Amino acid sequence: MASVSGTKRIKTTATKRQKQKKNSKPQTFLSQRHKKNFEESQNRRLLMERVVEQLPREEPQFAQEVWRRHWSNLISFPEPAxxxxxxEFYANARxxxxxxxxxxxxxxxxxxxxxxxxxxxxxxxxxxxxNSTCHYSDANRTNFAGIDYEEVERTLCLPRGHFHRNRQGQPLHIKRSFLTPLSKYWMAFIHANISPCSHMSDLNVSRALLLFLILQGKPINVGNIIAHEINDCANTALKGRPGATFCESFAPGRD
Known part of the structure; x- marks a missing residue:
């Protein structure tokens, strides 16, 4: 069975030792606004990637699709960030x-x-x-207009599984317990390193649509999705910061 490091989303705060650590190069900021952004982020918790350690033998379709899409590097990241x-990356990314x-x-x-x-x-x-956009980006840009949510439910869910809807009948999320075993593996994969979040017990509409398109075999520009995840997080007042290991991996001046 595929294992994901830890049973819950890993949240970390910088330890006192980390806060006091002297880097070989000083932090630099583009402006006083970016520096203030950095200072305000010190008490915010980070959402760290959770590494999918192995591909499940019980669900060969999952492993085959990961390899077919050349997404194997998404299941292995280097040392902790x-x-x-x-x-500093997120402060200056704003x-x-x-x-x-x-x-x-x-x-x-x-x-x-x-x-x-x-x-x-x-x-x-x-x-x-x-420069062509993928099916997910196209759907996201139109706020998923025209999506057949009943087809999404049939593809992702066990019999009688469904979206939880608001009073207007608009879909909100699918509980994890409603998903098929294959969908649960993909849910863990998406939450691990494509679209990290702190709430792991259900699948919101956008991630459900991403999973639906993956299972439909549609081309997905994963780099574009991750880029917008980072950009959106850097420019909103969220507590968490996703993609921590990824951001540090290609940043200069790593210790």
């Missing part, structure tokens, strides 16, 4: 109106791109369709 580097470079941060004074092409190259994943 340097928390200070991650916080965009203000007078900044010309989107999807670019700075670490130790050097630019660090996190656009879709850079991430796909880092992960050695393939997106051969150039």
């Amino acid at each position: 340097n928390i200070d580097v991650v916080r 965009s203000y109106l007078d900044e010309p470079l989107p999807f670019t941060s700075y670490v130790r004074g050097r630019p660090v791109a996190f656009d879709a092409n850079t991430i796909n190259s880092f992960l050695n994943t393939q997106w051969p369709w150039g």
Whole structure:
């Protein structure tokens, strides 16, 4: 059975020793606003990637699809992240109106791109369709208009499994207990390193649609999804910061 490090989403805070650690190069910020952003992030907890340690023999379809999509690098990450580097990355990744470079941060004074092409190259994943968007990005851009949610339920869920809906009948999430065994493996995979979150007991609409398109065999630009996850997090007042190990992995000045 596939195992994921820990039974719960790993949340970490920088330890006193980490906070006091002297880096070989000083932290640098693009502006006073970015520095203030860094200082305000010190008491925010990080959501660290949870590594899927092995592919399950019980669900060969899962393993085969991971390899077919060249996503095997998503199941293995290097050593734990340097928390200070991650916080600096996110502080400088925040965009203000007078900044010309989107999807670019700075670490130790050097630019660090996190656009879709850079991430796909880092992960050695393939997106051969150039600037064309994938099915998930197209659906997300239209707020999933026209999606047949009953078909999604039939694909992802056990018999009688369904979306929890609001009073207007709009889908909100699917409980993990409603998912098929194959869908549960994919849920863990998505929550681990594509779209990290702290709430692991259900699958929200956007992640459910991503899983649906994966199971339908549709091309997915995973680098684009991760890039927007990082960008959205850097520019919103969320407590967590996803993608910690990933961000540090290609940042300069690693210790």
